[in-house]
Amino acid sequence: MLKTIQVLEKIQKIDLEIIAVEEEKKRYASEIKGMTEELAVARQALDSMAAEVEGIRSQVRAVDDRIGQNSAKVEKDEKRLNDIKNTKELNALTKEISGANKSRKLGEQEKASLNARVDEKAGVLNGKEEAFKAKSSELERLTRAVEEKTPEWQEAVEKNTRLRDEIKAGIRPEILKKYETIRAKRGGQGIALVKNETCQGCYIHIPPQVYIILKRGADELMFCPHCHRILYVETPGPVEAV
Ligand SMILES: [Zn+2]
Numbered sequence: 001m002l003k004t005i006q007v008l009e010k011i012q013k014i015d016l017e018i019i020a021v022e023e024e025k026k027r028y029a030s031e032i033k034g035m036t037e038e039l040a041v042a043r044q045a046l047d048s049m050a051a052e053v054e055g056i057r058s059q060v061r062a063v064d065d066r067i068g069q070n071s072a073k074v075e076k077d078e079k080r081l082n083d084i085k086n087t088k089e090l091n092a093l094t095k096e097i098s099g100a101n102k103s104r105k106l107g108e109q110e111k112a113s114l115n116a117r118v119d120e121k122a123g124v125l126n127g128k129e130e131a132f133k134a135k136s137s138e139l140e141r142l143t144r145a146v147e148e149k150t151p152e153w154q155e156a157v158e159k160n161t162r163l164r165d166e167i168k169a170g171i172r173p174e175i176l177k178k179y180e181t182i183r184a185k186r187g188g189q190g191i192a193l194v195k196n197e198t199c200q201g202c203y204i205h206i207p208p209q210v211y212i213i214l215k216r217g218a219d220e221l222m223f224c225p226h227c228h229r230i231l232y233v234e235t236p237g238p239v240e241a242v
Pocket residue numbers: 192199200201202203204224225226227228229
């Protein structure tokens with residue numbers, strides 16, 4: 001069984017390396033996906049904020065037009081003052097002028113308060129746009145990293161798969177199958193080292209008699225009674241044929 005266990009150890013090492021590559025790929029992919037989604041949401045929020053700022057700016061333009069109209073009216077009416085013929089006309093025109101002046105002043109107040117809102121919102125928007133740009137660069141960096149790493153990942157998986165195929169010829173197919181079944185159920189780890197009578201797969205104590213058999217060199221595969229992984233020890237008994 002010793003040779004079998006040694007082959008399984010090698011296979012497991014290879015399998016864990018393959019898993020590590022797959023997990024690294026997945027980590028990158030999920031980070032990219034999350035960031036892309038986050039950026040899409042942020043883009044929408046920024047666009048609607050920009051539209052809001054634009055809306056206030058167009059209000060400012062409308063108010064500006066009103067101020068201009070009132071100014072023009074005041075100017076025109078003031079010129080007409082010279083042509084006034086009686087008190088009644090004078091009173092009426094003075095009232096017109098003061099009304100237009102009042103409207104202009106109100107317009108200017110409104111414009112100032114709208115401009116203050118524009119400044120405030122545009123400031124916030126700029127800050128958010130900067131953050132958006134930084135995040136976009138981060139996404140580009142990640143995407144490039146994946147492009148660079150993809151050939152390395154592929155090569156590592158292919159190399160390990162080839163090596164695995166060579167090595168697995170050294171054990172009986174049913175043993176490999178057993179290992180595969182356990183591995184699939186146990187987070188990619190099909191065999192576990194026993195140290196101080198403890199399974200290093202589940203960290204639970206194994207019965208002393210199992211440990212004794214393992215140390216002596218078992219004739220058959222020994223399994224952890226708790227996690228069911230194939231057990232092995234670092235200093236087994238005499239070498240046996242598979
Ligand atoms: Zn265990």
